[in-house]
Amino acid sequence: MNDMSALYSMTSGTGSPLGELDIARIRADVPILRQQVHGKPLIYLDNAASVQKPKAVIDAVSECYTGYYSNIHRGVHLLSERSTAAYEGARGKVRAFLNAASAREIIFTRNTTESINLVASSFGGSRVHAGDEVLITGMEHHSNIVPWQLLCERTGAKLKVVPFTDAGELILEEYERLLDSGPVRLVAFVHLSNALGTLNPAKQMIDLAHARGIPVLVDGAQSVPHLAVDVRELDCEFYAFSAHKIYGPSGVGVLYGKQALLEAMPPYQGGGDMISLVTFEKTEYAELPNKFEAGTPNIAGVIGLGAALDWLNAIGLDRVAAHEHALLEYATARLDEIPGLKIMGAARDKAALAAFTLEGVHPHDIGTILDREGIAVRAGHHCAQPVMQRYGVPATARASFAVYNTRDEVDALVAALWKVKEMFDL
Amino acid sequence: MNDLRDLYQEVILDHNKRPRNFRIIPQPTHQANGLNPLCGDRISVYLDIEDGVIQDIAFQGAGCAISSASASLMTEALKGKPVADVDYLFEAFHGVVTTERECPNGLGKLSVLAGVRDYPSRVKCATLAWHAVRAALEERKEAVATE
Numbered sequence: 064m065n066d067m068s069a070l071y072s073m074t075s076g077t078g079s080p081l082g083e084l085d086i087a088r089i090r091a092d093v094p095i096l097r098q099q100v101h102g103k104p105l106i107y108l109d110n111a112a113s114v115q116k117p118k119a120v121i122d123a124v125s126e127c128y129t130g131y132y133s134n135i136h137r138g139v140h141l142l143s144e145r146s147t148a149a150y151e152g153a154r155g156k157v158r159a160f161l162n163a164a165s166a167r168e169i170i171f172t173r174n175t176t177e178s179i180n181l182v183a184s185s186f187g188g189s190r191v192h193a194g195d196e197v198l199i200t201g202m203e204h205h206s207n208i209v210p211w212q213l214l215c216e217r218t219g220a221k222l223k224v225v226p227f228t229d230a231g232e233l234i235l236e237e238y239e240r241l242l243d244s245g246p247v248r249l250v251a252f253v254h255l256s257n258a259l260g261t262l263n264p265a266k267q268m269i270d271l272a273h274a275r276g277i278p279v280l281v282d283g284a285q286s287v288p289h290l291a292v293d294v295r296e297l298d299c300e301f302y303a304f305s306a307h308k309i310y311g312p313s314g315v316g317v318l319y320g321k322q323a324l325l326e327a328m329p330p331y332q333g334g335g336d337m338i339s340l341v342t343f344e345k346t347e348y349a350e351l352p353n354k355f356e357a358g359t360p361n362i363a364g365v366i367g368l369g370a371a372l373d374w375l376n377a378i379g380l381d382r383v384a385a386h387e388h389a390l391l392e393y394a395t396a397r398l399d400e401i402p403g404l405k406i407m408g409a410a411r412d413k414a415a416l417a418a419f420t421l422e423g424v425h426p427h428d429i430g431t432i433l434d435r436e437g438i439a440v441r442a443g444h445h446c447a448q449p450v451m452q453r454y455g456v457p458a459t460a461r462a463s464f465a466v467y468n469t470r471d472e473v474d475a476l477v478a479a480l481w482k483v484k485e486m487f488d489l
Numbered sequence: 490m491n492d493l494r495d496l497y498q499e500v501i502l503d504h505n506k507r508p509r510n511f512r513i514i515p516q517p518t519h520q521a522n523g524l525n526p527l528c529g530d531r532i533s534v535y536l537d538i539e540d541g542v543i544q545d546i547a548f549q550g551a552g553c554a555i556s557s558a559s560a561s562l563m564t565e566a567l568k569g570k571p572v573a574d575v576d577y578l579f580e581a582f583h584g585v586v587t588t589e590r591e592c593p594n595g596l597g598k599l600s601v602l603a604g605v606r607d608y609p610s611r612v613k614c615a616t617l618a619w620h621a622v623r624a625a626l627e628e629r630k631e632a633v634a635t636e
Binding site: 269423425426427428431432435442443444448451458479486488489 | 492493494496497502506527528529530551554555557585590608610611614622
């Protein structure tokens, strides 16, 4: 796969390191993009919700089921050995992708949401008590709000929220003040906001928490497809993401946790695969990572995630990030040309998406009209209702980018938005 | 874009821009809230019912063109009607926006929403206000949700 990176090397003069030929090759790798919807070529700009899959990922899942599928960690037969090797091989790929110290620190879950719930339940349940505080931010996805609310309800702890500016940047002075204002037992924040595109200063925020001895969970659902993440450099205690947002299958999530913490934490769910000895009097739990992987996991899905990381590594995350950054800059400039269009989120560090409102048209109507032009965007609250409340809007439309998107697609989006205005007589 | 005009007809755009009966009735005999959790649309409906007749009906809220226009057209259609007609009208309207059924007589301007039938994800927008009215008549306290 490594020699593929040499193929993706043309520069285009558009600020992107990926030229037209590169993008054409990448698009050719993703079969679903080759279709028409409502008689128009599909323009898929809903990547923050879920990303389309390269053929290499589809093939890896298919090859698992057609060639060597079996349950893992238990059979002495060849298929089980092969499935186990492929499954654990994918764990090794995730370890390398995050630069974790050990594959034992990589737990497979169903999705980011389950990864966060695991920490809230296991870590939170044993370390957070009445009167303690959990600190999140005002720009969290519901998946990084509700698990903590449930924990606080169970324990009598309090949930505190770091506010952000109109531009969509966290107010770090307030963050520090909140870190000092009570017995904060855990900080949990989103790396890249799905509603605003804000890239939060993760390293700085982690350092500030650590200076006070407070552990940190980072919600990386949106960030991992767009920027290189090094958990040892960040030094966060936990990092969570989903396979389906990084070109992998749905139904697979990852939780990275520091080994010493994971070892000290009680199991999240009980069942098979997570034990070393069971009697009716007492059960001894398995070593990491199995302790946190009760029951048969999504074997083929995990193997598909491994293939997705190979595919992404072959292009190179740095070039993916640079391409998407150039695309976002171009999209921002073109969208700004449209009278009445307001982009929500103007952070200095921003990535991958533009959320906007158009005066006189509800985002749902925008979504319907764009769909008839072949353009898929998300319209709604993006599972971040507190962010919508912060700006006093019920919903936004959101165009979010992946490595396979092009400037032509941005142009088509802008042209379709002019049609929306025409339709609504604006 | 032509098929989109079947959805976004002039009457709908007009009612979206200038919704009728878009106000609060200060002391309604019946009131309820509707919520579409999928898109965050919220609507409040107010009714003043005397002797089994809807003397006044109004709504407030924020939503897409389809839900706003549908609420506005609904208030026009229901004002002055006997409460006993609501279920029949709702069933007829629901049939129009979800099936290829011909528009029954008596629906009047509501039939402009027939285009919604080609957009299954938007049916909930068109029926939100109606669900809220039915909740108000049943005197349900919780906001009625489309999900």
